[in-house]
Amino acid sequence: MRASSRLTPYLRPLATAAVAGALLLGPTPAATATTAPVEPCTADTGAYQWELEKYLHLPTDGRQSPADCAAIRSFQQREGVQPADGTANLATYRTSLVIEERRHPNKDGRCPVRERRIVCVDLDRQLLWVQRDGVPIYQAVPVRSGRWGQNTRNGWHSITRRIIDETSDLYDDAPMPYAQYFSGGQAFHGVHGDLFNGGGSAGCINMRLGDAELLWNTTSLGDTVVVWGRKPGTTRHHAQSR
Structure with missing residues (x-):
C-alpha cells in the first residue's frame, strides 16, 4: 500500500490523459454475443417418416412438419448421418435401429x-x-x-x-x-x-x-x-x- 501511495503523483498525469482520451472517443460499445441464425428445415416427408416420428417421440401422423424436420435433423447431426437435412430416409432409420439394439445385440x-x-x-x-x-x-x-x-x-x-x-x-x-x-x-x-x-x-x-x-x-x-x-x-x- 505504501509503494502505491508513493507512485500516485507519477501516475496521476497518465490517468488524467486516459480519461480525456476516453471522453473524446466516446463510450465503448458493450460486447454482445451473436448466435448464427438456424437455417429453416425444409425437407419433405420421407419414406420412414412414421418410424422416426415414433422413435423420436413426435406426433405420429406420417407427415413431415417443421418440428419433425428439426428433430430429425438434430438426431442426424448427433449421430453423424449425412446429409443432415431432416429427411426421414433409410440411413437415418437404420441408425435409429442400431442405437436401439446396441445395448443388448444378442438378446435372442x-x-x-x-x-x-x-x-x-x-x-x-x-x-x-x-x-x-x-x-x-x-x-x-x-x-x-x-x-x-x-x-x-x-x-x-x-x-x-x-x-x-x-x-x-x-x-x-x-x-x-x-x-x-x-x-x-x-x-x-x-x-x-x-x-x-x-x-x-x-x-x-x-x-x-x-x-x-x-x-x-x-x-x-x-x-x-x-x-x-x-x-x-x-x-x-x-x-x-x-
Whole structure:
C-alpha cells in the first residue's frame, strides 16, 4: 500500500490523459454475443417418416412438419448421418435401429457365447458386433450384406486373410479397404460413400469406412465369425413376387 501511495503523483498525469482520451472517443460499445441464425428445415416427408416420428417421440401422423424436420435433423447431426437435412430416409432409420439394439445385440442368443472373440453377423437386422464371453467388445454397427442371388453365406467361419488396401479382382478393381476374408471371397470391408445406397453387396459384408477400420483393429487372423439370418428383401418369396 505504501509503494502505491508513493507512485500516485507519477501516475496521476497518465490517468488524467486516459480519461480525456476516453471522453473524446466516446463510450465503448458493450460486447454482445451473436448466435448464427438456424437455417429453416425444409425437407419433405420421407419414406420412414412414421418410424422416426415414433422413435423420436413426435406426433405420429406420417407427415413431415417443421418440428419433425428439426428433430430429425438434430438426431442426424448427433449421430453423424449425412446429409443432415431432416429427411426421414433409410440411413437415418437404420441408425435409429442400431442405437436401439446396441445395448443388448444378442438378446435372442443367436450368437454363441465363448471365451474367445466372436464376430457376430445378424443378416436379419443387418448388424455386426464382436463379443467375448457374451460381452460386446465392439458395439453393433450397421452393415450391408449380399443381394438376392449373391447372398452372404451363413454358418461358422473364421478370418483367414487380412489385406488393409485390398481391391476387387471381380469388380473392376473396386476398393475394399480393411478387408478381412472369412468365407472364400467374402469379406468384411469398408465402402466409400453411402452404405445404404443400393440393394446389397456381391456377398461381402460392407461397412462404413470408420467401422471397418475399428473392426480391423479389434480382430485378428483366426477369429471366429458366425453368420445367420437373411437380408430383408432376399427371400425366395420376395424374388418370385418381383
